[in-house]
Amino acid sequence: MAGYFLRRVLGIVPTLLGVSLLAFGLLNVLPSDPVLTWSEAGAPMSAEGMERLRRELETDRTIAARYGDWLLHAAQLDFGRSLRDSRPVLELVGEALPWTLLLNLSAVLAIYGLALPLGWAGSRRPGGVPDRAARCLLIVAYVVPPFAAALLLQRLFSVRLRILPLQGVTGGEAAGGAREAIDLALHLVLPTLCLALSGWAFAAHFARATFRTLLDAGHLAAARSRGLAGLRLAWHFAPNAAAPFVSLLGAIVPGLLAGSVVVEEIFSWPGMGRLLLRSVDGRDYPVVLALLLFSAAAVLLGQLLIDLIYPALDPRLRDVIGSEASVRG
Amino acid sequence: MDHGRPRRAAAFLCLPLAALLWGCRPAGERPAVPAGPGVKAAVPARTGGRFVFPLPIEPATLNFVSGTDIASAVVLRVIGEPLVDHDVRLKTTPCLASSWDLSGDGRVLTFHLREGVRFHDGAPFTSDDVLFTYERIVDPKSRAVGRADGFQTVERVEALDPGTVRVVYREPYAPALRSWEVPILPAHLYRGADFATAKQNRAPVGTGPFRFVSWEPGQQIVVEANPGYWGGVPSIDTFVFRVMPAPETNLPALLAGEIDFARLSPTQWEARRHDPEFQRRFRDVGYVPLYFNFIVWRGDGSNPFFTDPRVRRAMTLALDREGYVRSVLKGLGRVTASPFQDLLPLDAAHEPSAESKDPAGTSAADLPEHQGRGARPLAHDPALAGRLLDEAGWRIDPRSGLRTRAGRQFRFTLLIYSSGENHVQFAQVAQDDLRRLGIRMSIERLDWQTLWSRLKSGSFQAALSGMIPAPDPDSIYGLLHSSQIQGGQNYASYRDAETDAWLDAGRRTVDAVVREGLYRRVEERLVDQQPYTFLFNPAVPAVLNARFEGIEPSPLGLLGSSPGAAGLRLRREPR
């Protein structure tokens, strides 16, 4: 078991290498001119001035040499400096990472927070009215694309009702402490909602199946006969529930990371997704590479999480997780 | 098995705790800047207050010389100061140079520096700083692309004494004064440090009315009033520049009181301008920016369509520019007849023209405008366009409905910049206009880098782009001079010997009347040849929180000219 685990973790390295290779290749095929990172689109510039700048910036090295150089530094965790403002890439990523983490964490909490109770209720009374209503609602949440939902929600809550802020992370008043925390929480609501939408249906579906498996009639009766009831009953089964729900995490995290990009764009959330879009547009390849590596590592770890617990899952759950994991990409 | 419980409880507490901790984090960088002694002029009582201004993008750097993107420029205007500046009418005004002289032959410019000016850290401002700034600008390592162009004809810059700087040009250079509108660097802080990574690039020090306080990356930059400012302490205490990239979110933030200024889209403006509550809370500070859109027709023979000036003229006639300004921009904007529209007349040569006909019928009469006499835009006339095309040999083939000449159908692709809101929309309008004339235009949306590489290599038939000229007619040089075809901005490959001569002469002529005459001739030739179809200049509807007064917008924005933020103050009487 430990050997398999170790092999899998080591196996991440060649994959990351492959990702960096592919990304580097793509970025170099895209048309780009280093002069543009330093000049303003639409401002008058002379041909001579641009040529001077180009000579200053261009390094006359082959793509392979540049990649090799980048790789050497990356292996020592030095991801270079941004081409746009010369700041260390790790610094830029370090600024954006907490925001993305915050958004995704609250989305995960939102997903679990809704899916678990719904799944529980559904498993206790399958086919009942609340179960079917919930499943219907979840399908709706699943099919509305995040950007469409974002626009509709923005229109409803920010423009019409004016109870939630439209974008950004703060209102600007450096009030400190509790007021700032509440302000941040308000700004989190809409983006979290949009990000969590697509995860809900699957998570609730999975939770329902998990609870039904764990709580089949035999086990439940046995536990009840030992005098367990209510919350203590729930805690009794909790450890067994941990494994499937951890693997659920592995299934939804890649989807969240992908969805982050669009949600961050729409809500002006200063996270890694927005940084990525901006950097691709500006061909800021050190930043792009670092971000892609990070998200690839997160996706791979997520898959590892699933695969570790996969064999221990009930075959019925295995199929559910498996089908979702395979289609989520 | 139960030891999982306390760990789970801890996990549940994590997020709210994290959120609270987040609120208590230290904000950005705060350098300790002591207040300098400075000049204390007699000033009216200050009102204090805090003004929040939205930035559409985050500045890449706050280095005075290389920070030329729109956001950096806005922020740096309040922190650093140039030798000469401009007012809301774009007339040159003294700033760190209290006066200047130009020699008779136009080659020697001598600046007399203002006395008693100090940087935010107390160090005195002298000619040494001016010299240092010049050296950094022309050093290619500083990557000050746009600015360096204006200094290419400088032979040398000398500091005659701490209060005088002499600039010697190789030949007379008409836009010389404009080129010195660059904020002066504090030499003593940058010497010995690596220019590209010096910490002043993130925490700038200048001589301006506000001094830097903090920069929270991705969020905002805060500056506060400089108590030692030579022009008198500004009225406002704190200025906050908030990074707000999505333009449609400016209005809700304004309504919620999060920001004090907002640019609106024409639809937003139309929806609100008659609301009495809105009019009470906000003041109209809309303006017509220095900007124009244009379509480039590649006329160098690489395609059979656009070499004939009749065809290009027909294109201009066919596109319903007035209709677009009227319906989509709600009348807020002007059709552009020529790129010199806002750059001429030269104020040194005329009084501002009293009567100027505006063909596009701008309806918001209270928008300040920067009108000039000159070329009138060609009116939308599809019938005439059709006749010109027939004349040029492009006749409609009844079977296909397309204009054809010698077996070749009139089909071409227009490249556009995908993030240009008006660009994408106007391209679709143009497509429809041309379809009715029997011309097939397809649209190709590209990101900026890809568009630029296609423009540079000339591998296109037509492209839609825009330009933000500097307030001097010489900034159009790059668009029209034949030397700028290879690797420059003359995308149309426009080659006209007389235009070249006029442009070169215009650059060297210091006599304003002669100069204007030269550019007027370039303009006439341009209207005749139509290598570019100039489209329109969208006005920017904008509003200011009515609690503030003391500022007027200019074609360079609300804060784009002197005195700008320094003159801002809270309104005294209650409303």
Add this chain to the structure above:
Amino acid sequence: MADHSRPALKPALAVLGTLTALGLMGPFLANDKPLLVSDEAGRLSFPAAAGFPVVEALFGGPGEDSGRSAEPPPAGSWVLWPPVRYSYRGVALQEALLSPSSRHLMGTDALGRDILARVLNGASISLLVGFGATLVSLALGGLLGGAAGLRGGLSDLLLGRIIEVLGCFPPFLLAMALVAVSGGAGLPAVTLAIGIGRTAAAARFVRGEVLRFRGGVAWSAARSTGSSLPGILLRHILPLIAPPLLVQTVFGMAQAILLESGLSFLGVGLQPPIPSWGMVLAEGRATLEAAWWPILFPSLALALTLGSLAWAAERGTTERHP
């Protein structure tokens, strides 16, 4: 194990069939040119075909237009018009941003184009891209995954790595980069890009199924007949995995349509004025303040389409797990 019973397929097939029909019908329902014109001599012509967005998407530029459809039909001939007589591209600046009314059931957008026409025509584009991309991903993924699963050993290791690398790339970014690299124009580029972006998911699925098959009894039976590996893939594996493959297709199509509309929303891929739903939504974003109809209707269209696909996929999986 799983019970691949036939009833699970009916919802999936029904949904796919309906969507295909609707998608194909869209441009027939909303067009500013007549569907059928029969002139005096009884000859038929189909002017509407010139106004199909597919034509524009494939050939970059609207189809040929004789311009005669505006003339009144001469005696002895008849004309058949579509129910919604607006095209998806006809700019009418004087009718900009009208709210829904009897003349424009879904209102108009900022350039005066009828939104119902744009949504109906957009259906054909979104569905075409979705279907095409899914086919591409199944073909490529089937090849990669099948080869990896069948050959095993070093090939599996290598191909498995390739699949993993492709899978780690956010499909979004991969598609964006591929579109930009290919010059950015047209339907084939976008379809291919999205297809490649989804290949990893398909490959993983096929590989998993192939491995499962190899662990079973049928494998040795098939091997003993002496057939080659590709033969086994086609003749034995394919029929067995057809039902879950169909469900996977349905699911994948939903993801592909979602991906395409996301790309259009961000301004990448299909060129204006092609009314992909994502593009119509993006245009509606600029007038969010003033008008709700440009964002509501394309959202509904997307939701209905994705919803029926997701429902069919869910029926396909849950039928197996009572």
